[in-house]
Amino acid sequence: MRRFGFGxxxxxxxxxxxxxxxxxxxxxxxxxxxxxxxxIDGGCRLNSRLCAMGFMPGEIFYVSGASMGGPLCIxxxxxxxxIGRGMAQRIHIKEA
Amino acid sequence: xxxxxxxVALSGNPNSxxxxxxxxxxxxxxxxxxxxxxxxxxxxxxxxYKGYRINIVDLPGIYSITAYSLEEIxxxxxxxxxxxxxxxxxxxxxxxxxxxxxxxxxxxxxVSLILAFNMTDIVKKSGKKIDINLLSELxxxxxxxxxxxxxxxxxxxxxxxxxxxxxxxxxxxxxxxxEEVENEIEKIVAILKKQEVxxxxxxxxxxxxxxxxxxxxxxxxxxxxxxxxxxxxxxTVSSSINHLISILRDSPEVIIxxxxxxxxxxxxxxxxxxxxxxxxxxxxKIDRILTNRILGIPIFALIIWLMFQFVFTLGKxxxxxxGLGFEKLSILITNVVPQGLLRSLLVDGIIGGVGGVITFTxxxxxxxxxxxxxxxxxxxxxxxxxxxxIMHKIGLHGKSFIPLVIGFGCxxxxxxxSRILENKKDRLVTMHINTFMSCGARLPVYILFAGAFFxxxxxxVIFSIYFIGIIMAVIMAKxxxxxxxxxxSDPFVMELPAYRIPTLKGIMIHxxxxxxxxxxxxxxxxxxxxILMWILFTFPMIGNNYSQDYKGKIEEIEQxxxxxxxxxxxxxxxxxxxxxxxxxxxxxxSAAGRIGRFxxxxxxxxxxxxxxxxxxxxxxxxxxxxxxxxxxxxxxxGTDKGADSLKTALNEHYPPLVGYNFMLFTLLYxxxxxxxxxxxxxxxxxxxxFQMGYTLLLAWTVSFLVFQIGRIFI
Numbered sequence: 001m002r003r004f005g006f007g008x009x010x011x012x013x014x015x016x017x018x019x020x021x022x023x024x025x026x027x028x029x030x031x032x033x034x035x036x037x038x039x040i041d042g043g044c045r046l047n048s049r050l051c052a053m054g055f056m057p058g059e060i061f062y063v064s065g066a067s068m069g070g071p072l073c074i075x076x077x078x079x080x081x082x083i084g085r086g087m088a089q090r091i092h093i094k095e096a
Numbered sequence: 097x098x099x100x101x102x103x104v105a106l107s108g109n110p111n112s113x114x115x116x117x118x119x120x121x122x123x124x125x126x127x128x129x130x131x132x133x134x135x136x137x138x139x140x141x142x143x144x145y146k147g148y149r150i151n152i153v154d155l156p157g158i159y160s161i162t163a164y165s166l167e168e169i170x171x172x173x174x175x176x177x178x179x180x181x182x183x184x185x186x187x188x189x190x191x192x193x194x195x196x197x198x199x200x201x202x203x204x205x206x207v208s209l210i211l212a213f214n215m216t217d218i219v220k221k222s223g224k225k226i227d228i229n230l231l232s233e234l235x236x237x238x239x240x241x242x243x244x245x246x247x248x249x250x251x252x253x254x255x256x257x258x259x260x261x262x263x264x265x266x267x268x269x270x271x272x273x274x275e276e277v278e279n280e281i282e283k284i285v286a287i288l289k290k291q292e293v294x295x296x297x298x299x300x301x302x303x304x305x306x307x308x309x310x311x312x313x314x315x316x317x318x319x320x321x322x323x324x325x326x327x328x329x330x331x332t333v334s335s336s337i338n339h340l341i342s343i344l345r346d347s348p349e350v351i352i353x354x355x356x357x358x359x360x361x362x363x364x365x366x367x368x369x370x371x372x373x374x375x376x377x378x379x380x381k382i383d384r385i386l387t388n389r390i391l392g393i394p395i396f397a398l399i400i401w402l403m404f405q406f407v408f409t410l411g412k413x414x415x416x417x418x419g420l421g422f423e424k425l426s427i428l429i430t431n432v433v434p435q436g437l438l439r440s441l442l443v444d445g446i447i448g449g450v451g452g453v454i455t456f457t458x459x460x461x462x463x464x465x466x467x468x469x470x471x472x473x474x475x476x477x478x479x480x481x482x483x484x485x486i487m488h489k490i491g492l493h494g495k496s497f498i499p500l501v502i503g504f505g506c507x508x509x510x511x512x513x514s515r516i517l518e519n520k521k522d523r524l525v526t527m528h529i530n531t532f533m534s535c536g537a538r539l540p541v542y543i544l545f546a547g548a549f550f551x552x553x554x555x556x557v558i559f560s561i562y563f564i565g566i567i568m569a570v571i572m573a574k575x576x577x578x579x580x581x582x583x584x585s586d587p588f589v590m591e592l593p594a595y596r597i598p599t600l601k602g603i604m605i606h607x608x609x610x611x612x613x614x615x616x617x618x619x620x621x622x623x624x625x626x627i628l629m630w631i632l633f634t635f636p637m638i639g640n641n642y643s644q645d646y647k648g649k650i651e652e653i654e655q656x657x658x659x660x661x662x663x664x665x666x667x668x669x670x671x672x673x674x675x676x677x678x679x680x681x682x683x684x685x686s687a688a689g690r691i692g693r694f695x696x697x698x699x700x701x702x703x704x705x706x707x708x709x710x711x712x713x714x715x716x717x718x719x720x721x722x723x724x725x726x727x728x729x730x731x732x733x734g735t736d737k738g739a740d741s742l743k744t745a746l747n748e749h750y751p752p753l754v755g756y757n758f759m760l761f762t763l764l765y766x767x768x769x770x771x772x773x774x775x776x777x778x779x780x781x782x783x784x785x786f787q788m789g790y791t792l793l794l795a796w797t798v799s800f801l802v803f804q805i806g807r808i809f810i
């Protein structure tokens with residue numbers, strides 16, 4: 001699960017390509033704030049699924065809650081979703 | 097007038113109110129089954145309208161028809177293979193953009209589509225406006241406004257269905273994926289044509305889109321059917337994908353999804369007016385409390401506790417009445433049917449077995465009522481959210497917690513309750529470990545043995561058994577998750593639907609279906625197993641091969657009563673004692689007794705003798721039967737003092753270590769036949785056999801270790 005996710009992204013971050021642009025993974029989102037989805041890094045199956053649920057690049061979402069170390073609670077396209085940390089790590093976001 | 101038959105498939109997003117509309121249309125004329133070969137539920141219903149016989153199929157709730165989940169594949173295959181006359185897509189109107197995504201995919205499949213815009217009351221209340229006529233024009237499909245929760249719009253929907261069936265010329269609105277993608281689609285269509293790749297019932301363009309999206313199911317199907325010819329197709333597709341990634345900087349599936357959303361947004365732009373800014377709605381306010389970091393888990397615990405009380409405390413009364421009813425029935429049969437095999441079969445075999453199972457029905461009804469309320473109100477998703485972190489650690493889903501708790505009451509509803517888990521692996525692991533949540537029927541066994549061997553600390557001993565069960569569940573969940581059920585578990589993304597007040601009708605239908613399925617099982621397969629168990633415990637019959645002359649003994653007692661040496665009570669007691677001894681010998685002589693003796697060497701290393709083995713076999717019928725079998729084997733007559741004299745007998749025959757070990761064995765080996773039958777129904781024969789095999793092995797191993805290691809110290 002982690003193969004495509006945080007690992008490759010982390011490497012890029014270390015090389016410094018994305019750091020300047022303030023991208024980071026959704027797992028680090030803070031409740032009460034709004035963010036924009038930049039990229040989804042889930043492999044084609046998961047990407048299709050997330051797209052169908054409304055998680056599209058460019059979409060603005062709102063983080064309404066989080067349990068410690070557990071799933072995040074976010075609002076996207078008018079619907080609330082609980083999203084696990086592992087999954088959240090594959091979604092790259094930016095503050096909106 | 098000839099009746100014209102039409103088939104209508106009902107699809108829609110989860111939480112779009114699809115099931116409510118289905119219930120409104122069909123009422124109780126429903127049939128629940130499974131799609132062939134998979135555990136996805138298939139609901140069908142029938143209705144007559146204006147000379148049409150309309151067969152309605154309720155497809156599973158899905159977000160899209162990619163091949164992400166079993167439900168999605170089932171839906172797609174149904175639509176493509178069965179070709180329903182009409183597909184209705186139920187849409188949550190308060191959330192059009194996301195809900196119309198599925199509609200867009202259905203349009204790609206070129207089905208005769210009708211959109212049912214549900215929950216239009218919420219839209220109106222929030223001050224939004226939808227121009228239905230214009231939207232219908234832009235999308236090229238009929239739209240019907242509905243309020244499913246109040247039963248509005250069903251007639252209009254049926255009218256639309258009939259209108260659509262009779263429509264001669266179909267409108268067709270195509271979704272444009274953008275020039276770059278369209279070019280690649282054309283290339284792939286050309287190669288598909290050139291290679292004469294079989295297209296099954298699909299349109300070539302549709303296949304091309306799916307190949308670009310790298311839909312695993314479609315790729316596999318096409319590959320298999322076209323053999324070596326596929327190689328060139330594969331090359332074209334992968335070069336197209338690389339081309340798209342290089343110029344558009346995103347993978348094709350995202351670009352195509354974006355095009356679909358673009359199509360929807362374009363249509364909504366002119367027809368959908370949103371007034372006022374976003375506001376903190378009711379759902380958000382409730383969630384602030386229910387999914388609160390600190391309060392979330394205590395509230396969850398409280399709700400589960402209430403549910404447990406509701407199911408088992410309230411259910412105790414009707415269950416008691418049913419039990420009493422069966423008792424009365426056996427007395428009636430005892431009075432009417434003469435003593436002999438037939439009476440024994442009716443009373444001990446059938447009423448004892450099936451009656452015991454039917455007695456659980458009130459609990460089952462209440463449980464599914466409670467689950468339906470939790471699900472329809474929207475809380476179930478929150479429960480999973482709250483518990484996910486803890487359950488995740490042992491490789492389970494947040495929702496697994498609910499069936500596990502129910503398991504402390506009874507394993508049967510717990511297995512059925514595992515249905516709330518959509519992911520098959522999560523569901524199977526939850527079911528496989530559920531038996532270690534020690535059910536209520538095992539408690540009498542613990543009370544007997546703990547009372548016999550550890551009277552002073554019985555409570556603590558029983559608690560330790562329950563605790564070991566939980567530990568075993570955690571360990572086995574870990575082991576199963578890393579071996580047999582390994583692999584990518586569903587990444588956790590789950591919709592938290594808006595809170596709603598559930599409709600009584602929906603809950604009633606839901607509860608009824610499950611309860612009926614349970615009763616049906618009791619009447620068929622459990623009846624058969626009960627009779628089989630009875631045969632095992634009755635045949636071969638001992639005839640006159642008793643070791644002592646019991647008949648003579650009874651006659652002696654009768655004589656001494658008549659001569660006035662003993663009182664009436666004394667006579668009754670002594671006769672009962674002799675009869676109990678006879679019953680013990682009969683049981684030892686029966687097939688079950690012989691099996692027990694035959695298996696005894698296998699259980700010697702656990703410290704068990706053949707009587708314990710026989711009792712464990714009888715526990716397959718129902719775990720509490722172990723107690724009554726033990727008393728028969730130790731020739732204890734069923735009086736008030738019976739329990740005490742049985743305790744004394746056990747204490748004389750076994751060391752405390754063996755007593756404890758037997759409790760452990762009872763905890764761990766597979767649950768009763770009613771539970772196993774339900775397991776088979778829910779998960780298939782293979783999984784049921786696995787459950788029986790591995791729990792038996794585990795029970796043996798644990799008891800073996802405890803006895804062998806314990807022996808060194810004691």
